[in-house]
Amino acid sequence: MKSSKLDGYKLEEILHKTIRAIDQSKEQIFEIAEDARSEKENLLRKLEALREETKKVIDEVDQLEARYRRARTNLADVSRNFKLYTESDIQKAYEEANQLQIDLLMAREREANLKILRNELQMRLKNINVTIERAEVVATQIGVVSDYLTGDIIKMSEAVESAQYKQMFGLKIIQAQEEERKRVAREIHDGPAQSMANVVLRTEIAERFMNVKQMDQAIQELKDLKFMVRQSLADVRKIIFDLRPMALDDLGLFPTLRKYIQEMAKRDNLDIDLSLAGRERRLPSGMEVAIFRLVQEALNNVVKHAQATKAVVKVEFQSGQIEVSVKDNGIGFDEEEQEKQKEGHFGLMGMKERVDLLEGDLEIQSIKNKGTTIKIRVPVNESGEISDGSENEN
Template identity: 30%
Template sequence: MLSIKRRIHLLVIIIISFTIIGMFSFHFFDYWNVIVENEYKKTKSIAILLDTQLEGTYEDLLADTSTLNKREKVRLLNKKLQPVINNVTKSFPEYGSGYYSKKLQSIVAFGPNFEAGELLDIQANSPARIVYKTKKSYQFKAYSQTRNSQVVGIYHPVIRHGEVIGVTWANIALTDVFELFWVQVKKRLILVIFILLIAYFGTIYITRQYEKGLSIFRNRVHKLDISEEEKRVFSPELMAVYNEVVKAKEMVVDNERKYQRDITEKILRAQEQERKRLSRELHDGVGQLLYSILVTLKLVENAKKECRIEEQINVIEGLTNSSIEEIKRIALHLRPSSLDDLGLISSIRSLVERYENTFQIKVDFKIVNFSRRLEPELETTLYRICQEGLTNIAKYAETNKAFITIELAKDEIQLEIADRGKGFNTIEAASGENNGLGLYGMKERTKLFNGIFRVRSKPGEGTAISVRIPI
């Protein structure tokens, strides 16, 4: 797709070409006709001029020399008329002119190259005959032997006592007409080319200005900052674009805010749930145990009298041990200390062991090429993802087998947690309003490490969660 600038330039070039072609084919064609028409008029005035100059010199000269033969008569007339013809020729050197005598049926004088005594009879098809008949001027365009070229000219009747006694004529060679035409064309052509050049460079100048304006506008849009004054300078179309951009930007900011709000809300909700769970566990687990210890201590107090202290102390020991176990269990769930001491693989292994015992789900745990420690936050992330993945399988998959594969490839860690259980519709789950936090949390944790998180699942075909984190 061409840029607007290129398109305007192309358009101008096309317009210029068509204008020049149009000028030639219409205007100049007309112009040629006008020039030819002018030449007819001019030759007519020359013919008339010749007529008046010859006044009183021709046919009547022959009146008393009627004994001469035709050739002698023509020669005599030639001699008499030639000075007049020469006079006219001197004033109009490009034009040919002359006189046909009707009586002698011959040209009796013409310029500029005439040899006295030549006998030039009127041809049978000469238009002079039409003039004799119509007594009117006759325009012609024909080949002239005497001028050896195409000529345009006129025959003009010479009338004495109401009778046509001959014709004067004048003509001009077409090559000369063409020269006249070309001089005029050149004058106009230079003007036309000059105007078109101005149009072309004007267009280039305007498109440059436009581009400059556009680049300033682009800058302003980039910064989203157009002053009131500039608003008047930029065209309404650009301002419309600008307003759209501002609107879009506001929308993005709005969405961002909404997104942030959403996340905060989810985090707060998760925190709240975790606190609830902790409080429940403390209340139901440790709280109950400690309460039992307290009750048992009361019993010890009473037992002092009955001497059953040893028995009660055993009970307190048992309860205290249970409390310690319970607190350990809670602490482990919050953050296994083994993660810091023994590393990720061992921690997952003990998670798997506890999981298998609790849920009666067998876990196929595969470790490929995993021999080094990772940074603590990354280890925690992978551990949490395993934890959540396994919990989801226990909650939803309705299966008795799970798979975990963890691999340290050349430049990334790949973790997959899969089952062949119930599966679910990932699209529906993603668009559902009451989504849990598990999958979302896994994804967010992965994103923090610039990793890729993917869930593949279909109803009836199991679920696979894959995490790839570059290192």
């Protein structure tokens, strides 16, 4: 079904939208926290003013209490010695005490109200502090989520890209197999098949010469025939070698490489130096084929891209591993740039995959205008427990 297909771009779009929404929420939370912070400042200012006012009212209450006490003492004094005071003195003392009582009651009420207000403000301040704290926690969490998703989108894009790339790579393998078959068919058609047709023709001619007893011509024809058959045999051998270097099975990796390199140096007019270090030994056949193909691809790249005058191939049998390097003095390349233009270039990718299958590693060192070195290290299990690696063969 088409819709069930992994559509990398759609997924990426959804993730982008999600991240945008989350970022907006983060901004909103920041705004909420910011508002809460300015509200807190406001409350603190109000509370400060309230405290000042409360202090004043308390002072006022204290003073009024003192004055009221004095007025009551005065009133008691005047009442007890009423003969010493005029009516209006008594009246005045009474009214003063009365007024002070009222003032005191009102001041006390104001004090009580202010205290209630202060408590309310303190409560609001506490709540606003909780809001700020929560907003900060949420903002941090959203930040973490958004970072995580942003990181993930990169990983996901890579995964999707790699899945698409693998698919492309699989197709490329099928295509390469088809190309290989076409090439072999063409080579057999143009070479040995043509020659065999000629051989049949020439045999008939030789036969005719013999029938009429023209032995010299017959012998000449047979000589030509021998040359032709030899040529075909060489062609057939080359085709077989290109298909699967059988020398690998008989002679092993290093001699096969030597043979291949000799022929390549001649054919492509390239100075190729091959050296061996360590104790040469046989490896599982799949591994030998894989390493041979790796060197073959590296050297093909040298011929195709490097514009080099010299290449050096080193094979080193070390304990527990084999190290092979292919170095050229050509134009080099930028690996990062090459990574970006994978399409249509499968050689290096195939090399990496092959090395991965062998659980080894591949190192590319390329300097513009200085040359390229490709180093491959593959672990070799000396105890002989290794699988023969034939599943890696191709």
